[in-house]
Amino acid sequence: MAVPLPNIPPAFIGILPVKTMDELKTVETLLSDGNEEANKYKEELKFYLLMKVGGMSFNTAIKKTIDCCFEKELLSKFSYKGKTKEKFIGLQIFSVIYDSLSSFRRSPEDETKFHSVADNYIRHAPLYNCSGNNGGTKKL
Numbered sequence: 001m002a003v004p005l006p007n008i009p010p011a012f013i014g015i016l017p018v019k020t021m022d023e024l025k026t027v028e029t030l031l032s033d034g035n036e037e038a039n040k041y042k043e044e045l046k047f048y049l050l051m052k053v054g055g056m057s058f059n060t061a062i063k064k065t066i067d068c069c070f071e072k073e074l075l076s077k078f079s080y081k082g083k084t085k086e087k088f089i090g091l092q093i094f095s096v097i098y099d100s101l102s103s104f105r106r107s108p109e110d111e112t113k114f115h116s117v118a119d120n121y122i123r124h125a126p127l128y129n130c131s132g133n134n135g136g137t138k139k140l
Contacts, residue, residue: 009044063117
């Protein structure tokens with residue numbers, strides 16, 4: 001039996017993966033608590049991301065969910081905890097990414113691994129080719 005391909009939630013069509021700070025601001029507004037439909041949008045996006053990464057290794061799933069949400073060029077403007085750049089973990093979309101991978105985190109070690117892999121991936125975003133979402137091909 002074939003599994004249907006996940007469809008991007010309608011509210012995010014044409015926005016994800018975000019390419020600009022303006023697009024990110026739109027996504028953050030959609031996911032903010034001040035929006036009546038924020039919970040619906042969060043659940044739809046979590047389901048979409050989980051369907052995109054189902055069956056992948058945890059490390060790959062972390063990177064793929066970030067890639068589904070951000071173009072590398074924009075991602076390079078962030079640091080995980082915001083010490084040197086914009087704060088990634090303070091974003092609403094980070095919470096959705098984190099929650100969408102909850103089934104992968106089964107131990108304290110998995111929790112640590114999530115933060116370590118995500119931090120490292122974001123830290124090295126400038127090293128990856130920013131033309132298109134190519135899943136992490138390094139610049140030559």
